[in-house]
Amino acid sequence: METASSPASTRELTFLYDGDCPLCLREAEMLRRRDRRGAIEWIDIAAPGFDAGRYGLDDATVMARIHGVLPDGTVIEGMEVFRRAYAAVGLGWVMAPSGWPVVGSLFDAAYTWFARNRLRLTGREHACTDACEPTRAPGRP
Numbered sequence: 819m820e821t822a823s824s825p826a827s828t829r830e831l832t833f834l835y836d837g838d839c840p841l842c843l844r845e846a847e848m849l850r851r852r853d854r855r856g857a858i859e860w861i862d863i864a865a866p867g868f869d870a871g872r873y874g875l876d877d878a879t880v881m882a883r884i885h886g887v888l889p890d891g892t893v894i895e896g897m898e899v900f901r902r903a904y905a906a907v908g909l910g911w912v913m914a915p916s917g918w919p920v921v922g923s924l925f926d927a928a929y930t931w932f933a934r935n936r937l938r939l940t941g942r943e944h945a946c947t948d949a950c951e952p953t954r955a956p957g958r959p
Contacts, residue, residue: 830857830906832887833899834873834880837862839940842884852907883933897922897929 835846850860862868863880870880873887886899894902897916904913916925932939 828856829859829889831899831902832859832861832873833903834861834863834885834887836864836881838864838942839936841936841940849903849907852909855906857906858903883930896933897925900929 833846833849836842837846846860849858863870870877873880873885873893875885875893879885883895884899886894886902888894888902897913901910901913901917904910915921
């Protein structure tokens with residue numbers, strides 16, 4: 819789902835999503851359909867040839883939670899990625915409460931829980947202890 823429709827200079831965010839995660843893919847596709855300005859570059863971290871090192875990350879880190887890259891190269895993660903992505907497609911109001919004091923902490927906690935459990939929730943992680951690192955889906959590097 820990587821696009822080249824918009825010059826990098828007009829992009830507001832590079833969105834690193836897990837295309838093997840059905841929930842993550844659904845969210846990315848919904849945002850992509852609304853990205854009429856081409857403000858977001860879409861990078862599937864599960865695609866063959868994806869190199870986390872290009873962004874100063876490693877595979878375990880990039881699989882552990884959502885990441886985005888700003889035009890200046892700054893890497894952001896968690897709810898900040900969603901706030902930026904929703905704002906870039908004109909839906910900033912949807913995520914605005916996630917940045918508010920107190921309420922924002924609840925959003926952060928909910929996302930952290932989801933990120934820790936998404937592989938299990940989507941049937942992609944073998945049964946193991948909390949010490950297991952997230953792994954790519956079968957057939958993916």
